[in-house]
Amino acid sequence: MKKFFAMLLAICMVAVMLVGCGDTASSSSNGSDTQSNASDYKVALLLPGSANDKSWNQYGYDALMKVKDELGVEVAYSENVTNVDLQQALRDYASQGYDMIIGHTGGFEDDMIKVSADFLDTKFVCIAGSTGNDVNVTSVDTAPWQYGYAYGWMASQVSQTGKVGYITANEGTGTQNNLVGSWKDGVKANNPDTQGTVVYLSDSDDVASAREAALAMISAGCDVVMHELNRAAQGVIDVCKEKGVYTIGRSAEDVAAAPDQVLTYCNFDWGPKYVYLVEQGMSGALEPGFLFFGFNTPEAPGFTFTYDDANGWNPNVVSEEILAKFKTDVEEMFIADPARSYTTEQAAGGTF
Amino acid sequence: MSVDFVVEFLSSTIRIAVPIILIALGVCYSEKAGVHAMGAEGYMLIGAFVSVVMTIATGSHFLGVVFGILAAALSSAVFSAFAVYLGANQVICGLGLNFIMLGLTSALQRLFWGTTGVPRIEAMNPIEIPVLSDIPLIGPMLFDQPILTYITYLLIPVAWWIMFKSTWGLQLRAVGENPSCADTLGINVARTRSISAIVCGVFCGMGGAVLALQQVQSFTENISNGRGWLGLIAATFGGWNPVGAAGAGLVFGASEVLQLRLQMLGNIQISSYVILMLPYLVALVFILLIGKGRRHPAAMGKYYRKQ
Numbered sequence: 001m002k003k004f005f006a007m008l009l010a011i012c013m014v015a016v017m018l019v020g021c022g023d024t025a026s027s028s029s030n031g032s033d034t035q036s037n038a039s040d041y042k043v044a045l046l047l048p049g050s051a052n053d054k055s056w057n058q059y060g061y062d063a064l065m066k067v068k069d070e071l072g073v074e075v076a077y078s079e080n081v082t083n084v085d086l087q088q089a090l091r092d093y094a095s096q097g098y099d100m101i102i103g104h105t106g107g108f109e110d111d112m113i114k115v116s117a118d119f120l121d122t123k124f125v126c127i128a129g130s131t132g133n134d135v136n137v138t139s140v141d142t143a144p145w146q147y148g149y150a151y152g153w154m155a156s157q158v159s160q161t162g163k164v165g166y167i168t169a170n171e172g173t174g175t176q177n178n179l180v181g182s183w184k185d186g187v188k189a190n191n192p193d194t195q196g197t198v199v200y201l202s203d204s205d206d207v208a209s210a211r212e213a214a215l216a217m218i219s220a221g222c223d224v225v226m227h228e229l230n231r232a233a234q235g236v237i238d239v240c241k242e243k244g245v246y247t248i249g250r251s252a253e254d255v256a257a258a259p260d261q262v263l264t265y266c267n268f269d270w271g272p273k274y275v276y277l278v279e280q281g282m283s284g285a286l287e288p289g290f291l292f293f294g295f296n297t298p299e300a301p302g303f304t305f306t307y308d309d310a311n312g313w314n315p316n317v318v319s320e321e322i323l324a325k326f327k328t329d330v331e332e333m334f335i336a337d338p339a340r341s342y343t344t345e346q347a348a349g350g351t352f
Numbered sequence: 353m354s355v356d357f358v359v360e361f362l363s364s365t366i367r368i369a370v371p372i373i374l375i376a377l378g379v380c381y382s383e384k385a386g387v388h389a390m391g392a393e394g395y396m397l398i399g400a401f402v403s404v405v406m407t408i409a410t411g412s413h414f415l416g417v418v419f420g421i422l423a424a425a426l427s428s429a430v431f432s433a434f435a436v437y438l439g440a441n442q443v444i445c446g447l448g449l450n451f452i453m454l455g456l457t458s459a460l461q462r463l464f465w466g467t468t469g470v471p472r473i474e475a476m477n478p479i480e481i482p483v484l485s486d487i488p489l490i491g492p493m494l495f496d497q498p499i500l501t502y503i504t505y506l507l508i509p510v511a512w513w514i515m516f517k518s519t520w521g522l523q524l525r526a527v528g529e530n531p532s533c534a535d536t537l538g539i540n541v542a543r544t545r546s547i548s549a550i551v552c553g554v555f556c557g558m559g560g561a562v563l564a565l566q567q568v569q570s571f572t573e574n575i576s577n578g579r580g581w582l583g584l585i586a587a588t589f590g591g592w593n594p595v596g597a598a599g600a601g602l603v604f605g606a607s608e609v610l611q612l613r614l615q616m617l618g619n620i621q622i623s624s625y626v627i628l629m630l631p632y633l634v635a636l637v638f639i640l641l642i643g644k645g646r647r648h649p650a651a652m653g654k655y656y657r658k659q
Contacts, residue, residue: 054468198615199612199624207568207570238475238569349615349624350617
């Protein structure tokens with residue numbers, strides 16, 4: 001009897017773990033309603049988190065669905081891919097004949113470069129990567145140093161107390177360095193007297209910690225608190241709404257939830273960029289190496305500041321005058337000189 | 353250092369500490385009776401999930417909390433059926449339960465809400481207690497909190513009293529120390545142990561409800577994020593005494609808040625990863641200072657078969 005129960009428990013555990021934790025879902029178009037030339041092309045996407053996080057991973061998932069709808073290619077995706085099973089996942093998709101494998105985080109770059117050497121016919125695309133290689137790995141980014149700078153500039157511009165804050169996680173990764181380093185630059189470029197504070201959390205999904213960090217900043221006098229987090233971003237936005245402090249959102253939903261506090265959100269709309277990348281891959285024109293989309297990139301804009309259909313920034317806070325200054329001081333500066341990069345030291349936490 | 357800063361620091365500490373304290377109280381009960389409470393994280397997850405689902409379904413925070421607690425209690429009852437009655441390895445069962453709950457809550461969340469995620473719910477608002485909240489310093493810090501926080505304040509002495517002053521508490525400690533001796537005195541060892549394990553589930557479920565309803569105001573995947581484990585450690589540091597465990601929970605809360613405040617200090621050239629270690633460093637120092645003399649209940653984790 002005891003053995004029977006023990007076996008039953010073991011089977012239940014394995015079954016639930018496979019169903020629940022694995023989260024390896026795949027979705028393939030059946031090909032019947034797609035163009036014959038495109039349906040041969042197969043694209044796989046690896047997401048580091050869950051496809052419904054309303055943030056980074058969902059951008060990737062939505063973009064893949066756009067590729068599927070517009071180009072009619074066969075797609076598959078895996079969620080919650082960790083660095084432990086990444087190499088195996090890459091090899092699996094490559095062996096199954098996927099023509100392009102997209103990794104939706106810069107953290108996958110090193111392993112993608114390693115595995116790519118064994119599958120020279122496969123194109124590897126690393127989103128938010130920073131180097132790529134010379135053969136078949138293309139790293140793509142949305143120029144975080146451009147929108148990070150823009151956020152910092154605007155935070156400093158709209159602050160009444162002269163104190164602004166930024167909450168993020170994953171110190172030391174390439175994207176974070178560029179984002180936080182440029183945010184700090186932007187704050188000081190707008191007004192050298194503005195005091196900025198950067199706090200790194202241990203986890204970009206821990207909502208309760210993010211709430212406490214935001215409360216701490218507000219009690220220290222910050223009246224603009226920005227963030228770059230996944231699920232935890234919700235905690236920052238909630239606190240800013242409760243305390244009447246300006247923040248940024250991640251989507252139109254956040255603007256609708258706190259229309260007075262949210263200044264804007266970065267609409268990355270990875271869809272057109274994914275479509276562009278897959279088209280380039282299909283025609284064989286995709287170049288290996290590093291490629292970024294920023295302000296005014298003709299193929300597809302890297303990001304679009306969005307408040308609502310008519311406004312890029314909250315019109316009750318950001319006046320026409322400020323927008324004009326933003327255009328000359330930020331946009332035109334980056335259009336003239338788009339590339340920048342920051343080190344971990346430049347992106348260090350603390351008050352500056 | 354202004355008064356405002358101190359008040360803000362301490363009320364932040366209490367917010368962070370309350371879920372950890374609730375878990376720690378639960379763990380005290382389970383482990384004092386000799387049952388490992390490795391599943392605390394899992395109970396917390398299911399408690400948080402069900403409390404959010406039921407709050408959305410019924411529109412009542414009260415029913416949300418009740419069902420959250422019931423769900424966690426039910427999971428701990430299943431655990432105790434295996435661990436206490438069938439003698440399965442308690443550590444393995446508890447760990448397995450954590451995986452099951454993480455998978456189950458994530459999968460159900462997808463099933464109910466697809467890729468849009470769990471909707472927001474209204475937060476449980478702080479209730480100011482008249483007179484008491486006017487006490488300078490302590491007032492706004494302790495007596496301007498949501499209802500479950502007040503219940504937690506009350507549960508600490510109650511849990512202590514039941515464990516050390518009541519007959520059932522004596523039985524519970526007896527089965528944790530020497531089950532065969534307790535058995536000869538006519539105590540039903542398996543029943544006492546499984547009730548203790550279920551009490552642990554009740555506390556953890558409430559901890560999950562506090563986290564989800566009072567703080568996050570929704571459910572997100574892996575919402576507990578290690579808090580169940582911190583509760584488990586707090587109980588150990590507190591010597592499985594509810595008052596000590598609550599104290600350890602407060603220290604963990606304070607070190608988490610201190611970690612955030614340290615990062616905000618001007619221009620300290622220390623990597624955030626080093627500062628983020630602070631709560632765990634505090635845990636280590638605890639072990640060195642007071643953990644040495646701690647002895648766990650003698651029969652902890654040992655299956656007792658009635659002769």
